[in-house]
Amino acid sequence: MDSAPSVNATYLDSAAQTLVKVLVAGPFGVGKTTLIGALSETTPLHTEETMTQAGAAVDDLEGVRDKDTTTVAIDFGRRTLPHDLVLYLFGTPGQRRFKPLWEDISRGALGALVLVDTRRLGDSFEVIDMIEEAGLPYAIAVNTFDDAPNYEPLVLRDHLDLAPDTPLIACDARDPRSGIDALIALVSHLLTNSAMDSAI
Ligand SMILES: Nc1nc2c(ncn2[C@@H]2O[C@H](COP(=O)(O)OP(=O)(O)O)[C@@H](O)[C@H]2O)c(=O)[nH]1
Ligand SMILES: [Mg+2]
Incomplete structure (x- = not known):
């Protein structure tokens, strides 16, 4: 005899959810x-390789304290x-030399949250260029490291050459509430740009 379904089952009705893929990109x-x-509600998966001697030549560690690995996947x-908006978050390498991998990962994404470190603004240009080339809408989240310079938003917009409607917000990547606010800024931008019309 089949056992009765558990009254404690917590499965959600998938029809009631909207599933959206977004990138978390940045150098x-x-x-x-x-x-x-x-901020992940599932155990996050990540693949990280210890930096090799060869990689040390191209992955500039200056200004990145306590960082001896680089994400290659x-x-x-x-x-x-x-x-019930479910975001699937894909952290993507920011280096152009990983472009084929980046193209695979970004397929089907509706937008990107681009993390920026104001100590190394120039490092963000490459990834922003790749996202713009892919035609993906994006929002910028400045991850506020303690010793990072604090720019006026207009100055930062100018440095990063942002379109006037591109959201620019400050966040603390360690703080889930702050990360969620950044994701909400991105999703609001996607809705404004109708990128999610067909998804919702
Ligand atoms: N002080 C501070 N450190 C941070 C913050 N976000 C990340 N870190 C640290 O910066 C380093 C690089 O972060 P990680 O998430 O590995 O960077 P990724 O290469 O972009 O995945 C790690 O040692 C983090 O603990 C932040 O908001 N403030
Ligand atoms: Mg990483």
């Missing part, structure tokens, strides 16, 4: 793994926002 050491780890997590 090496900016806090992608930290952010996804802080992806981080993956999931976060549900209000209204």
